[in-house]
Amino acid sequence: MIKVESLTKKFDDRIAVDHISFEAQDKEILVLLGTSGCGKTTTLKMINRLIEADSGDIWIDGQNILGKKPEELRMHIGFVMQHAGLFPHYNIRRNIAVVPELLKWEKKKIRSRTEELMEKLHLPEELLSRFPQELSGGQQQRVGIARALIADTPILLMDEPFGALDNITKADIHSEFKSLEELKNKTIILVTHDVQEAFELGQRICLMNEGKIVQIGTPKEMLYHPAGDFVKNFFAENRLLLEYKVATLDNISPFLEQNESFREEFDRKENVWNILQKLSADKSYSDQYEKLSEAFNLYRKAQA
Known part of the structure; x- marks a missing residue:
């Protein structure tokens, strides 16, 4: 579904992403994992052209994304960011409806789909009239996911979506995330620095360091067939727990x-x-x- 070839990005003299190539298969959850500054968020943002690549190609469903206007491209890609990224001056109903309104959906369809997602994400309908600052962090994150899912795009990009949440709230949302039917039909690229989150949610993990890909593989391959000392050491601290979980x-x-x-x-x-x-x-x-x-x-x- 998504193919990245020799992607490169520099900021001034610093190489943020260094000629990386990978593929995210149809209906797969691929996790971009690594420490802060390794290039994972920059890579994610190049896929929906929030950041333009210096060189390389990105193909979505066989089409080069440079052939589309950035705004048109983004309307067909769901995007969830850290801290939910909700518009503070919009109430929750309007926050969720942003993309369907741009796509000129009928109001009845938007209302029906919004209420359906609120129920699936265990959000009470009464929250729709409230503003983001009136919600808890976990509720805001669920609203961010609802906004990304409402248009039912085939691709979902997620940038540290649960990074600001406490462990209990995070565990609850992880459980909901894995059980949501809408997500089982999407290609998802998720950025995180949380090793346990990567193992919990990812079908494959793309481990990055200093702008390069060190290894791509399943969680089991990362643990039992590491491609060198960096990979082995990266997972060493949590290794036993990760083995229990895989x-x-x-x-x-x-x-x-x-x-x-x-x-x-x-x-x-x-x-x-x-x-x-x-x-x-x-x-x-x-x-x-x-x-x-x-x-x-x-x-x-x-x-x-």
């Missing part, structure tokens, strides 16, 4: 006894971390908790 029940099943009945209670694609949290909440499952932990450790050793 291993699924399906992955560790070969290391479990055949008669473990608790497996029927969980989705085979559920990660080991989530299952252990659920088992730990019920003392009657303490034996299964131990066996699942043992199986996970055997699985870990097999990956080395």
Whole structure:
């Protein structure tokens, strides 16, 4: 869906993005991950031409984006930014309706779609008449997502969308984000510096450093097949937790006894971390908790 070839951007004498190339597949969540200043946000903004590239090409669905006017391009790409980026002088209803109004939608259609998204994002309808400063950070972020989703564009770009939220609010929004049907039909590029967020949401991760791509791969490939010391060290601090989160029940099943009945209670694609949290909440499952932990450790050793 999105193809980037030899993309380069300089600011004065500093190279922010240095001849990078990658592809985001149709209906994939690709995460651009890296420390501050690595070029990930600049890369994202070049895809919808908020920043113009110095050289290189960007193709969306087979078409070079330079063939379109920037305003026309942006109308067909959803964009979510950190702190939601809501217009403070617009109420929530008008904030969400910005793009549909530019696209000349009927008022009835805009109202219906707005209320549908409010319900799906667990936002009470009464908030529609309020202004952004009257909402919590989590509510503002959900409104920002609703605004990006309302026109149902095939592409969604997200720049540190949850970076300003506390961990509890972030966990709730991550859960909603993954379960939203609208997002399952989109190609999403998400920028973050949060390693756990990248592993939680990304199907593939593009790890950047000093304007270059160091490695692109699935979360598992990043952990078990790192392309050098930089990648290995980047994930070292959170490694054990990340391994728990990338291993699924399906992955560790070969290391479990055949008669473990608790497996029927969980989705085979559920990660080991989530299952252990659920088992730990019920003392009657303490034996299964131990066996699942043992199986996970055997699985870990097999990956080395």
